[in-house]
Amino acid sequence: MSSASKPMILELIDACFSYGKNGHVVDNLAFSVGEGEFIGLLGANGSGKSTILKLGSGILKPSAGKIMLWGKQLQSYRNKDRAKLISYLPQTLDISVPFTIRELVGMGLYPYDIPPAITPDEALDMVGLTDKADAHITDLSGGEKRRTFIAMTLLQGAGLLLLDEPLANLDIKYQIELVRLLRTLRGQRNISVVMALHDINIGLQFDKVMLIKNGGILGFGRPEDVLTESSITDAFDIEVKILRQTDGKAYVSYQENYRKWQGMQK
């Protein structure tokens, strides 16, 4: 993967951030996202995945270092202009007002004076919610809520999607379909996606993964290089085996016992 050949969309240059005195910290973070790249962020809870996505979307401002979007400082963009380039989907979707699905998805057009190519109905169709268009968000299941906001994000039409655990609450069918849909969109519009993930096996299907521990990067690159048995053990504190299918594809088998548990038994 020669990232140098592709134009860089987002660059974090020695970005630092901490939540108060004793909060989580990311330290001297340096990486970039190229056009059309799919990057999976993997790491234990509290390792800094969400913080990295929030820094990249401009929600959090780095205490030191720089964040560049298309070669320009992220903070120098007007809010509306930035929203046409980056879309961020938070992990928690906590909506108490009964908006309809169509109303919510339509908010994806807010940054625009002239709507872009796709319509709210097309976005709903992409996530399989056409028949729920007039339902209220408060009446939907967790997975349907997630798909609603994914449709909003797609309608927003940004070239870079920063998604925080977008596969959470999704049935396995929709997990597969969402990843497939994003790949299709990459084919059509050359979008780039950075998403936080829980499932290491899904990470193995990405072009690039970033393994994070305590706000620092343990490894960044092709999954087969980054996700080794020892690096996964280091990041997640679990024992795993990496197995290969007959077609050569790798998958991770989780061991039942934690290291510490094993140690205690001995």
Added chain:
Amino acid sequence: MKINFFLIVLIFFAVLAISLFLGPTPINPLALDGTTREILINIRAPRIAVAVLMGMALGASGAVLQGILRNPLADPYILGISSGASLAAAIGIIGGVTIFGTFSIPVFAFAGAVLTGGIVGVMGWKRGGLWPERLLLAGVGLSFLFSALLMLIMSVSRDEGIRRAMLWIFGDLSMSDWERVPYGVLFVFGGVAISLWRAKALNALILGDEFAHSLGFAPQTERVLLFISVGLMTAASVSLGGMIGFIGLLIPHIARFFIGSDNRLLVPASALGGGALLCAADLIARSALPPMELPAGIITAIIGSPYFLYLLRRKNVLSV
């Protein structure tokens, strides 16, 4: 939804016309004489104007506040603005202040409201922004303090002014005249205009600050703007005619039932609904038991609450 909005506009103007020509003495608009013209122009019209302005301010600010605080139980009085206004007004009434002539009490109330809004804003400010939970708690805390001070003043005072102060606090439209209307129009229409201008941002804020940011808004700036517009509308409303319950809390929920949750329609619909309800309530208040006049705030709650409870039994008035 658009048809429902059109219906609300229609109902609003129908209520306006009915309250203008009905009342303790019905007036035929096609056969006006000197007396009836006088009643119409100098007694009823200003009273209706004040009722409409107050109702609009309460309805719109309730809708906006429920959005920026992300809380369906928020109403314009929860921020303590009305308690501050009432305390200031009571001090003015009991102190016999007349420096601003007939405007003295409204000016006191307005100043009390704006000052309280400012204090709540300062208390709700942390890390470069206004935070919904802090605003809410600061408002509730101040509200208790000011209500207690008001009670204290009333219980130690032997003044004849107490009755007037009490009437003021329970909402009193009988003192309405044209003089108060222009500044009411200024603040209420100004507040509604700001809320409408920022309605998309308000929709996004309801989803949370991170969504609002992602959709191209600066959440803290938007919240401050909307907070100021709510503060001005509430202050204007309380200084026009005291406190009227029910409208700010429940009109937005009723409006949501008919026209949905999009604030581009919800804010104007809540304003029109609030204006129509208070206008109708005041019509009933002055014609139910003539020559006695009931406080309009009592009527809004008596006709509004059962209707709201009926709607509550149906889905999606509240989100739960």
